[in-house]
Amino acid sequence: MPTVFTHAISALAIGHVSTRKPQKLKFWLLGMFCAGIPDADVIAFKFGIPYQHMFGHRGFTHSFFFAFLFATLVWLLFFRNNGQKLMIWFYLFICTASHGVLDAMTSGGRGIAFFAPFSEGRHFLPYRPIKVSPIGIEAFFSEWGWKVIQSEFFIIWIPAFTLILLAIILKKIK
8 A cells, every 4th residue: 555645645636636726724634534544444454354355454445435435425524515516525536536546556465446345356457666555653664664655756746746736837827
């Protein structure tokens, strides 16, 4: 899995590319939250749920169906009275779904259950340049964790910040 930082940066890039109007802090924070929430499934390990189970790591919470449900819940709780209803819901959905897509680009794991609960199949994308991140704080602050950050910096962060900068410039020109 990519790091939580990379998922958050992806949400920022998605938001800058998909919006024309300036957004409130709530929009950005909830987008980043949606992008990171699928990894809450690691708690399944504490309950003895194995990795490959539908509710194990990279299972249901990494699916497009979960992204649909979670985006809808967040939208109902925080944005239902907002004038940009569809755009905000779509942003939250894409942020949540982007988590599984990025995880499917990593060098490790057992694949992503994109179509759970309708299918237990796990999938990767054909292009997998991102080094898989270690699970746990101690492992994260290791040589392996540092290599993951370096990998993500060049593969995701630089392109994401370039998109953000271009979106900001284009919005000022219009």
